[in-house]
Amino acid sequence: MTARIPVTVLTGYLGAGKTTLVNRILSENHGKRIAVIENEFGEVGVDHELVIGADEEIFETSNGCICCTVRGDLIRILGQLRKRRDRFDSVLIETTGLADPGPVAQTFFIDEELKEHYTLDAIVTLVDARHIEQELEHSQIALEQIAFADVILLNKIDLVDAAALERIERRVRGISATAAVIHSRNAEVPLERVLSLGAFDLERALALDNAFLEPARPFEWAGLYCLPPGRHALHTGAHGHGHDHDRDHEHHHEGSQPLAQVDLVLLPAQDTTAASIDALLERATALFEGEPTTAAPGSLLAAERRYRLQLAEHAQFQLEAGAAAGWVLFTEHAPVEFGLQLQGVSPLQQREFGSHHHDLAVGSIGLTDVRALDPNKVNDWLSYLLQSRGADILRMKGVLNLKGENRRYVFHGVHMVFDGQLERAWSADAPRRSRLVFIGRKLDRAELEAGFESCVA
Amino acid sequence: MNAAPGRLRPRERIELGDYPVDAAWSADGNNLAVAGGEGGVLLLSMASPQQPRVIGRHDGGVLALSWQPAGRLFASSGQDGIVLLWDARSLESTAIHRGKEWSEQLAFADNGRLLAVSIGRALQVFDQHGQATHRFADHAGAIAALAWRPKSAEIAAAGNGGVRIHRLSAQPQSRDYPWRGACLTASWNTDGRLLAAGMQDGSVHLWNVASDDESEMPGLGSKVFATGWSANGKFLAAAAGAALVIWDFSARGAERSRPTELQAHSERITALAFRPSGSWLASAARDRRLLLWRIGGANEPQDAHLLADDCTLLRFSRDGTRLAVGDARGGMTIYDCTP
Numbered sequence: 001m002t003a004r005i006p007v008t009v010l011t012g013y014l015g016a017g018k019t020t021l022v023n024r025i026l027s028e029n030h031g032k033r034i035a036v037i038e039n040e041f042g043e044v045g046v047d048h049e050l051v052i053g054a055d056e057e058i059f060e061t062s063n064g065c066i067c068c069t070v071r072g073d074l075i076r077i078l079g080q081l082r083k084r085r086d087r088f089d090s091v092l093i094e095t096t097g098l099a100d101p102g103p104v105a106q107t108f109f110i111d112e113e114l115k116e117h118y119t120l121d122a123i124v125t126l127v128d129a130r131h132i133e134q135e136l137e138h139s140q141i142a143l144e145q146i147a148f149a150d151v152i153l154l155n156k157i158d159l160v161d162a163a164a165l166e167r168i169e170r171r172v173r174g175i176s177a178t179a180a181v182i183h184s185r186n187a188e189v190p191l192e193r194v195l196s197l198g199a200f201d202l203e204r205a206l207a208l209d210n211a212f213l214e215p216a217r218p219f220e221w222a223g224l225y226c227l228p229p230g231r232h233a234l235h236t237g238a239h240g241h242g243h244d245h246d247r248d249h250e251h252h253h254e255g256s257q258p259l260a261q262v263d264l265v266l267l268p269a270q271d272t273t274a275a276s277i278d279a280l281l282e283r284a285t286a287l288f289e290g291e292p293t294t295a296a297p298g299s300l301l302a303a304e305r306r307y308r309l310q311l312a313e314h315a316q317f318q319l320e321a322g323a324a325a326g327w328v329l330f331t332e333h334a335p336v337e338f339g340l341q342l343q344g345v346s347p348l349q350q351r352e353f354g355s356h357h358h359d360l361a362v363g364s365i366g367l368t369d370v371r372a373l374d375p376n377k378v379n380d381w382l383s384y385l386l387q388s389r390g391a392d393i394l395r396m397k398g399v400l401n402l403k404g405e406n407r408r409y410v411f412h413g414v415h416m417v418f419d420g421q422l423e424r425a426w427s428a429d430a431p432r433r434s435r436l437v438f439i440g441r442k443l444d445r446a447e448l449e450a451g452f453e454s455c456v457a
Numbered sequence: 458m459n460a461a462p463g464r465l466r467p468r469e470r471i472e473l474g475d476y477p478v479d480a481a482w483s484a485d486g487n488n489l490a491v492a493g494g495e496g497g498v499l500l501l502s503m504a505s506p507q508q509p510r511v512i513g514r515h516d517g518g519v520l521a522l523s524w525q526p527a528g529r530l531f532a533s534s535g536q537d538g539i540v541l542l543w544d545a546r547s548l549e550s551t552a553i554h555r556g557k558e559w560s561e562q563l564a565f566a567d568n569g570r571l572l573a574v575s576i577g578r579a580l581q582v583f584d585q586h587g588q589a590t591h592r593f594a595d596h597a598g599a600i601a602a603l604a605w606r607p608k609s610a611e612i613a614a615a616g617n618g619g620v621r622i623h624r625l626s627a628q629p630q631s632r633d634y635p636w637r638g639a640c641l642t643a644s645w646n647t648d649g650r651l652l653a654a655g656m657q658d659g660s661v662h663l664w665n666v667a668s669d670d671e672s673e674m675p676g677l678g679s680k681v682f683a684t685g686w687s688a689n690g691k692f693l694a695a696a697a698g699a700a701l702v703i704w705d706f707s708a709r710g711a712e713r714s715r716p717t718e719l720q721a722h723s724e725r726i727t728a729l730a731f732r733p734s735g736s737w738l739a740s741a742a743r744d745r746r747l748l749l750w751r752i753g754g755a756n757e758p759q760d761a762h763l764l765a766d767d768c769t770l771l772r773f774s775r776d777g778t779r780l781a782v783g784d785a786r787g788g789m790t791i792y793d794c795t796p
Binding site: 052053055057058059060061062063064068070072073075076080083084086111112113116 | 476478494495517518520536557558559561577578598599601617636637638639656657658660673675679680682698725743769
């Protein structure tokens with residue numbers, strides 16, 4: 001059988017820079033034959049030999065299941081394109097800014113004929129750094145385009161400052177913990193990072209930071225300070241320190257509205273090691289679940305209480321520290337997002353936790369285990385899960401250690417459909433660690449953990 | 458299997474130098490027009506089949522062909538958005554339509570006087586001089602299949618959301634037969650009462666246009682890419698994945714009776730064609746097997762051949778004595794068919 005042609009799906013909200021990227025791909029001398037399927041509102045010249053217009057026709061099924069919808073126009077167009085003898089090296093599909101990436105991606109898992117000749121290589125989502133925060137406030141589509149992505153191109157980074165960029169990147173990672181995030185201006189990105197990723201390294205994508213494998217915390221950051229007893233000034237509202245200030249800060253940063261308030265908790269620590277932060281996690285979580293005390297600028301903040309700081313430009317507060325080996329400050333948002341600075345001291349230890357923007361119903365949950373899994377149990381569990389939760393699970397990716405199998409089982413899926421195969425062998429000198437990631441709406445970590453546990457052989 | 462020898466007898470394989478996307482026999486069966494995936498419009502004469510003539514091209518690839526019944530005209534359409542009307546005697550062509558959208562479906566009416574052409578979501582009808590006579594632009598989705606209703610001036614256009622039947626009288630009338638789902642094929646039975654559509658979701662939908670009944674026959678497992686009726690009107694065949702399913706309409710209520718699944722292909726079926734007389738059916742699949750069945754008789758193939766590559770098309774000549782078999786390697790093999 002001839003090799004399947006890799007397909008890249010390009011999504012992104014209106015104005016994110018998709019047309020710029022497509023034009024670059026068509027005009028650059030990269031020596032590859034790339035067929036471009038453009039949406040009907042596309043601005044790329046369709047007189048180009050390799051550009052074909054599509055009308056985004058959605059095929060529903062009689063039972064109405066959204067997980068079975070496919071793109072009829074793609075089935076027709078790609079069905080015809082494969083009959084040319086001088087085949088393409090790859091295909092790029094541009095979707096409209098308001099398109100749901102689900103049916104596009106599902107088409108490559110569901111339609112048998114297409115599956116024989118094409119393979120979904122990656123979903124690339126362009127994000128307009130200047131506008132994405134506003135878009136995420138009101139657009140479910142903008143959110144899901146990020147959730148579906150394998151590669152996120154954070155574009156127009158020259159139009160936001162460093163603090164906003166860091167905040168945006170944290171938020172994007174809070175939605176999809178597995179996507180590769182690439183920064184760009186004017187959609188300038190090496191094409192090999194976007195097209196024909198081929199053996200798209202699922203394992204690299206799944207080499208997740210630990211925060212993502214843990215239960216969600218109501219705080220994003222913890223910092224351990226050595227504070228002598230007494231009062232300490234806590235400053236807010238300045239730009240994040242230690243960032244690039246060389247850039248032009250004169251223009252207006254539309255995407256960077258300041259936070260109006262932020263919650264925090266101060267707790268005494270046993271010592272100044274990183275482990276002393278871990279020891280306080282449950283206590284801090286419990287306090288964050290209680291009612292907050294509103295604190296106006298200038299307020300005195302005591303330990304063991306949840307405060308809700310009212311932020312204003314350069315608002316200042318006082319921390320009241322007693323006698324303790326160390327003090328840990330837990331904050332609802334990362335310090336860079338509200339310009340946190342304790343006068344005269346820097347944290348000795350810091351830990352970041354998953355972003356938990358309250359407006360996001362979409363997030364990622366990662367599971368990992370070194371015990372071998374029973375293939376039949378995995379199959380039963382995934383079948384059950386996809387049937388019961390398929391509409392809410394947007395993406396699923398995994399590398400599994402199956403009992404009696406020397407090779408890695410690697411798979412990825414969209415909604416209820418997935419495609420997997422045995423790939424290279426596990427190395428002999430490291431534990432065979434299964435990794436599984438779900439990206440979706442209203443995911444229940446406890447439910448997923450219990451299901452995963454039930455698969456252990 | 459007990460294949461009776463010689464029901465399908467292959468002549469030599471013809472190297473086309475192009476991927477056969479579509480093909481259409483002339484009325485007398487002496488010529489075969491072939492649509493090439495690379496863009497060539499080819500003509501094969503049965504007098505000298507080894508010298509296929511490239512008579513024209515469509516940039517980007519040919520999409521479809523249709524030959525006028527009992528006439529010398531045929532039409533071709535391509536990825537260039539052009540529809541050409543050919544005269545097989547002079548080998549000259551006229552562009553009867555140019556546009557941005559693809560025309561993937563071409564169908565001459567039985568009387569040969571009208572040519573129906575899909576243009577994206579619109580249906581355009583031309584006379585045999587290439588003059589546009591009717592246009593129906595209001596289809597909900599792209600037209601996936603066209604089928605003239607036998608012995609009438611009506612044409613069914615199937616697509617996403619059901620079928621629309623247009624009556625081409627002085628006062629054109631259109632009627633919708635909606636169904637939630639995407640129709641991929643449209644096949645009328647010989648008396649024009651029943652219309653079957655293969656669906657993307659693995660079902661066959663059947664409309665009885667005479668009685669206004671409809672029924673859904675689900676459970677074929679994958680998309681139904683081909684449907685067809687036997688010439689004697691008794692049997693409906695559908696191909697979905699490796700499954701070849703037959704319904705027997707010789708008794709009433711066939712849509713509620715249990716269909717027969719013919720099991721011989723191990724991979725996805727890529728082409729299906731009923732012989733224009735009797736109840737003989739040819740099928741070919743990615744297992745590279747070409748099988749000939751007598752529907753209503755034994756549930757075993759009556760002849761079997763191994764092909765050079767995946768079959769791209771099966772076309773019986775109008776008298777049923779020849780079968781053109783295209784393969785993905787760029788060849789066309791003509792079989793004599795004398796069952």
